[in-house]
Amino acid sequence: MVVNRSFRHAPPALIALELDRASGAPVFRQIARQLRERIASRALSPGTRLPPSRELALQLGVARNCVVDAYDDLIAEGILEGRGRHGTFVAASVPAGRGAAIGTSGSPQLLGRLNAPTLPVQEPPANASLDWRPGQASARTLPLDVWRNACREAGRNLPPQSYGDPSGEPGLRRAIAAWLFEHRSVKVEPEQIVVTHGTGHALQLAAQALLAKGDLCATEDPGYAGATLAFLRAGASLRYVPVDSEGVVVKRIIEAGKVPALIHVTPAHQYPMGGRLSGPRRRALVELARARAMLILENEYDCEFHYAGTNHPPIFSHAPESTLLLGTFAKSVSPSLRLGFIVAPPAAAAALVARIERERTHVSWPVQKIVETLLVSGELDRHLRRVRRHYEAMRNAIRERLAPYADVLALGGDEGGLHVVIAGRDGAFDRDLRGILRSRSAVFNDVHDFTALEAQPRGFLLGYGHMEGEALTRSLDLLEASIKEIERANRSGVRYGRQ
Incomplete structure (x- = not known):
């Protein structure tokens, strides 16, 4: 009989666990949770040998039974494998269904909030x-010669020597301002417009520039997972507000006397349920924001496509002092452009621009010039x-x-x-x-x-x-x-x- 000795002499992994003895949580559960997180993040890869229970207990200053119980729990879940006198190892594969239970967040509560709205990764079929x-x-309905002409026009000038204007190209911002006035009844100055890498970047930018750790943020539920992720990354806590056929249920935004610092809404076409925020609820949301000093993040991700019912102007047009309006060219041209914008009150726009300049997250200059040409020439319309x-x-x-x-x-x-x-x-x-x-x-x-x-x-x-x-x-x-x-x-x- 040939014995596989590949794991017999493998040294145990170095594991640094931090126990919170004041939390009241059982020590063995803290150990099990932290091991799950390290396995999920691949800090402990499949086949890794864990320290003997006695050794890890000595390192942590706990009774050996705490480590044994933690190991036993994970073995029962199929995350670890016990190999007798050879030791305890990370399983070669985590059983199906464990992905949602194992996360990388340091807090189970945040883990639940982060994982719940995350969409599963699916590979498209051949068909x-x-x-x-x-x-x-x-993008097929955009004539190829129109696209080529816009690219050619962008190539008439050399790109800037630096990263460019952190607000976005002035010509593009002027063109966006004119388009918003004509099509969405929104009158703003180009200085209030900040060009972004699309909606996801816009949400991350607003969250990082405007939120403080511990701020309460409200999101629609069901809702856009990108907003949830942006707020959590900024250290905010979340309130999930239900939606119905008329959009977000405004009366549920404030509960137990706690007022969110901001709320993310998709009023033109609620994502994903598709309802449109009704006129009365729009007015109620504006009144609530003004009365409780709440910021509205209005995400108009596909407002260009309206087929029936009332086509309301953006909330921003009624409450420009309380609203950030997020727009994108993903649906009107192509998601691959990675181009969008934020319309904001002047103070907020300045904070967003400062963040872009500090982090060097300027938007691609050629892409901006191409879209500027499409807007100015009327080809986008x-x-x-x-x-x-x-x-x-x-x-x-x-x-x-x-x-x-x-x-x-x-x-x-x-x-x-x-x-x-x-x-x-x-x-x-x-x-x-x-x-x-x-x-x-x-x-x-x-x-x-x-x-x-x-x-x-x-x-x-x-x-x-x-x-x-x-x-x-x-x-x-x-x-x-x-x-x-x-x-x-x-x-x-x-x-x-x-x-």
Whole structure:
């Protein structure tokens, strides 16, 4: 018999654990939690040999049983492996489902807040028509010669010798100001506009420049995970505010007398549920912000695409002193540009610019000049007119194909934007539909991926912004066939996917 000696003589890993003896938490649980975190972050890689329990207990100044109990807990979870007299080792692979339980945050509470809205990483299938995740847009309707001309115009001048203006190129900021006035009824000076690397960077920038550690921030739930992550990274605490068909429930923003320092909202097309913030709630939100000195982060991530209902001007136009307006060119041109902007009160704009200058996070000069050319030449407006017709036709096709199934299926969030929410009328149908779609290689985000509240909403997102007509038809064919298969199974008295 050949004995594998590769692990017999491997020295144990050096592990520095910090115990909080005043916290009241059992010592063995503190040890187990910190080991989980190090394994998740790969500080302790698979196959690593841990110190003997007696040795680690001596190092920490605790009873040996504390270490033994911690090791036993992790062995029972499949995170560690006991190999008899050879020692205790990190398992070669963590069991499925443990990823959410193991995190890198130093606080379990923050870990729960951070992981709950994080979207799962999914690889798109070979058939792109089955990739229904939002956040994508079609650049095909932008004529290639228009794009080439804009690039050529940007190349007429050499780039600046330094990083450039931390606020963004003056010509681009003037063009954005003019576009906002014409299309969104927002009148601002170019000095109030700060160019960013898109919405994610805008949220990180606002959080780092304006928040202090311990500030309370409110976010919609379900809501945009990027906002949650930005606030947590800034050391803030979170309040999850529920949403309904009229957008964020304003009366739930303040609870137990605690007023958030700011609230992040997506009023034009709530992300991900798609509702539009109603007029009365807009007024209530503005009044609340003014009365309680609260800052509003208004994220207009796809405001250019409006198909039905009232097209409200931004909240910023009613409360410019209490609002930061976030915009992006991701949906109007392409997410790959990584270009967006913040419109802010002058003092806030100065703080954002100072942060960019200090951290050297200036936006690419050529990209700014290209988009400036598209705006000034009017080509972006012409492109938006074309692409609006394209997206509205796709939205109408979705509504038409799914209308016959209204008794078993609900369609929401379809008055604007580039995605809709599809949910079964009852929980069983919803689970069956999502199960069969995934079994047919459809890639999509579940609504419950965006929530941290206990009440888990049903449904999934169908993003169509990147699709052409043929791709959407194939997606709807799959969706319709799946619905019919479940209905046939139900009529036969057997739930789909169950014996």
